[in-house]
Amino acid sequence: GAVVSQHPSWVICKSGTSVKIECRSLDFQATTMFWYRQFPKQSLMLMATSNEGSKATYEQGVEKDKFLINHASLTLSTLTVTSAHPEDSSFYICSARRGTGNQPQHFGDGTRLSIL
Amino acid sequence: GQQLNQSPQSMFIQEGEDVSMNCTSSSIFNTWLWYKQDPGEGPVLLIALYKAGELTSNGRLTAQFGITRKDSFLNISASIPSDVGIYFCAGLSSNFGNEKLTFGTGTRLTIIP
Numbered sequence: 001g002a003v004v005s006q007h008p009s010w011v012i013c014k015s016g017t018s019v020k021i022e023c024r025s026l027d028f029q030a031t032t033m034f035w036y037r038q039f040p041k042q043s044l045m046l047m048a049t050s051n052e053g054s055k056a057t058y059e060q061g062v063e064k065d066k067f068l069i070n071h072a073s074l075t076l077s078t079l080t081v082t083s084a085h086p087e088d089s090s091f092y093i094c095s096a097r098r099g100t101g102n103q104p105q106h107f108g109d110g111t112r113l114s115i116l
Numbered sequence: 117g118q119q120l121n122q123s124p125q126s127m128f129i130q131e132g133e134d135v136s137m138n139c140t141s142s143s144i145f146n147t148w149l150w151y152k153q154d155p156g157e158g159p160v161l162l163i164a165l166y167k168a169g170e171l172t173s174n175g176r177l178t179a180q181f182g183i184t185r186k187d188s189f190l191n192i193s194a195s196i197p198s199d200v201g202i203y204f205c206a207g208l209s210s211n212f213g214n215e216k217l218t219f220g221t222g223t224r225l226t227i228i229p
Contacts, residue, residue, distance in 0.1 A: 004158075006158075032215075034217070042222075043204060043219040043220060043221055043222055044159065044204070044219045045219075046216060046217065046218075049214060049215075049216070057214060093158045093159075095158075095217075097215075104149065104161050104164055105161075105217060106161070107151075107158035107159050107160070108158050109156075109157050109158045110156070110157060110158045112156070
């Protein structure tokens, strides 16, 4: 159990395009979903925390108008990178957590975003 | 902000060797987690530690939550080829009900044939 699916797994697009990434919890309801970004050979950095039905909480330095997060249901959160530029190229990974407290986060397989 | 430093940064070992890596923090965490990440994939949870001093095993993996709550180590015994990957420690903190997972800098494990 506890499977998290991300789509797409890989996307290449032109500069200025907006890109939407989906994160789904397949076999459980996720009260909270998290979005991370990972640059090559670096660690995962939390971008934002998303609770179902409420506005996302963004980490310091992450532009909320640039990275739009929608968590409309207990099984789906989306991240939209608006007007993407080459510096936005990265590996974006979501995670989902069932409930609260000591429930672990389960991670998707990531989305490789390349902006030309 | 919180920083988690892992050492060593990379390891080159032969199959069958034991591996030890650790993670230190400038802040206290109430939960420590160890993840493994394969290239192009998301991290997979290996072990979760919830109490200071706790020692937990998962097959050939053993991890301990340091008494000071500022460190943790992970040991892998009798390494096999599928152990290759990047290992991340992570500390879970809670601030006004908002939980945050802070990842370490990672240890890259390579097995020399």
